[in-house]
Amino acid sequence: MSEDSRISRYDWMEAELSERESRALYREMKNLERPPKAGELGSAGKWLYKGGKRLYNLSSNNYLGLSGDPRIAQAASRAQEQWGAGATASRLVCGNHGCYRELEEDLAAWKGREAALVFANGYMANLGVISALMRRGDAVFSDRLNHASIVDGIILSRADHFRYRHNDLEHLEFLLKKHDSPAQRKLIVTDAVFSMDGDAAPLHQLVELRNRYGALLMVDEAHSGGIRGPHGEGLCHEYGLHEQVDVIMGTFSKAFGVYGAYVCADRVLIEYLVNASRPLIYSTGLPPMVVAAAHEALRIVRSERERREKLRELSAWFRQQMHAWGLPSIPGESPIIPWLIGDNARALQTSSMLAERGISAVAIRPPTVPDGEARIRFSLMATHTRAELARALESIRAVAGEVQEVGR
Numbered sequence: 001m002s003e004d005s006r007i008s009r010y011d012w013m014e015a016e017l018s019e020r021e022s023r024a025l026y027r028e029m030k031n032l033e034r035p036p037k038a039g040e041l042g043s044a045g046k047w048l049y050k051g052g053k054r055l056y057n058l059s060s061n062n063y064l065g066l067s068g069d070p071r072i073a074q075a076a077s078r079a080q081e082q083w084g085a086g087a088t089a090s091r092l093v094c095g096n097h098g099c100y101r102e103l104e105e106d107l108a109a110w111k112g113r114e115a116a117l118v119f120a121n122g123y124m125a126n127l128g129v130i131s132a133l134m135r136r137g138d139a140v141f142s143d144r145l146n147h148a149s150i151v152d153g154i155i156l157s158r159a160d161h162f163r164y165r166h167n168d169l170e171h172l173e174f175l176l177k178k179h180d181s182p183a184q185r186k187l188i189v190t191d192a193v194f195s196m197d198g199d200a201a202p203l204h205q206l207v208e209l210r211n212r213y214g215a216l217l218m219v220d221e222a223h224s225g226g227i228r229g230p231h232g233e234g235l236c237h238e239y240g241l242h243e244q245v246d247v248i249m250g251t252f253s254k255a256f257g258v259y260g261a262y263v264c265a266d267r268v269l270i271e272y273l274v275n276a277s278r279p280l281i282y283s284t285g286l287p288p289m290v291v292a293a294a295h296e297a298l299r300i301v302r303s304e305r306e307r308r309e310k311l312r313e314l315s316a317w318f319r320q321q322m323h324a325w326g327l328p329s330i331p332g333e334s335p336i337i338p339w340l341i342g343d344n345a346r347a348l349q350t351s352s353m354l355a356e357r358g359i360s361a362v363a364i365r366p367p368t369v370p371d372g373e374a375r376i377r378f379s380l381m382a383t384h385t386r387a388e389l390a391r392a393l394e395s396i397r398a399v400a401g402e403v404q405e406v407g408r
């Protein structure tokens with residue numbers, strides 16, 4: 001290809017990237033410089049090596065600190081020896097190794113539901129469920145702050161998309177009333193804990209609306225699975241609502257420290273998904289070693305309650321400290337603790353200033369959050385200690401002072 005034709009084909013990309021850069025919205029992937037050493041595996045993810053620096057990690061979704069747990073790594077290597085590296089085909093062709101069924105049976109029992117289905121990841125699970133359950137002409141009612149994979153699932157389904165204001169039940173009911181045709185299937189969908197705000201959905205009231213308007217209710221437990229509920233079942237379970245939510249979805253990529261995702265529901269709904277969910281049907285199954293790792297993580301999540309308790313205690317304390325210092329945040333009980341900044345460039349600069357002081361905390365900017373709501377998203381892990389976090393908070397406080405100075 002000649003140089004000239006390349007310029008004319010790709011110049012719109014260059015232009016768009018420059019425009020993003022000018023609004024402090026350009027994204028880049030920074031390399032991690034070294035993996036944890038053998039002895040450090042148990043605390044994997046707590047320290048990151050970036051830009052020649054060791055950084056204390058306050059930006060991971062590895063909430064229970066399980067990503068480096070040697071028991072999970074061993075389960076993966078045993079499965080790899082037994083089954084090899086890949087599933088080799090879709091689960092509907094010849095990829096459905098026994099380890100899937102074993103995991104799905106345990107998932108269903110853990111969640112107190114008839115059946116479960118494993119998906120490649122949370123993104124695919126949301127895409128696969130919503131696009132299978134809803135059709136053109138149906139109506140999906142979705143919280144404005146729901147995760148991008150939910151939004152993409154709705155787009156793929158071609159159903160009408162009604163976004164209600166965040167956790168605003170009056171607005172949701174107004175929309176449900178307005179679009180209450182018996183010919184339409186209706187789905188209400190929400191994150192249980194919101195990924196960027198860290199607050200929780202009003203699940204009791206959502207169940208009431210589901211009952212009143214004959215809608216299906218789907219809850220994404222990506223940030224509450226493993227963390228909430230007596231055995232880490234999630235927020236639906238903690239509130240005793242798990243039997244009244246039609247689809248409970250969760251991931252293995254966050255608190256479980258692995259990869260993959262699941263959906264728990266009545267058997268008929270799961271059977272329907274096996275027949276209609278395109279990301280499940282037309283994509284290769286997860287590697288058996290990943291399934292085995294997720295299964296071992298499930299065993300640990302169910303039995304090691306102390307990890308949840310420690311995370312809860314650390315999160316409450318961290319929030320309290322931020323509040324005491326007047327750092328603007330959003331009330332909640334989760335380990336996701338936003339520091340609201342507003343301006344994109346200021347959020348990026350705050351993140352770099354934190355890195356200079358040895359802390360990794362990413363700046364979250366639009367479109368991940370609404371315009372004007374850029375922030376630093378702190379997320380805590382059960383493997384953090386109060387003493388380490390106290391030191392980190394000192395640095396955060398110092399950076400807050402410097403940012404204010406710069407902003408004057």
Ligand code: PMP
Nearest residue numbers: 121122123147191195222251253
């Ligand atoms: N749902 C929510 C609420 C999420 O935050 C995420 C991940 N960021 C996903 C789904 C997608 O999960 P996964 O990373 O397993 O694809």
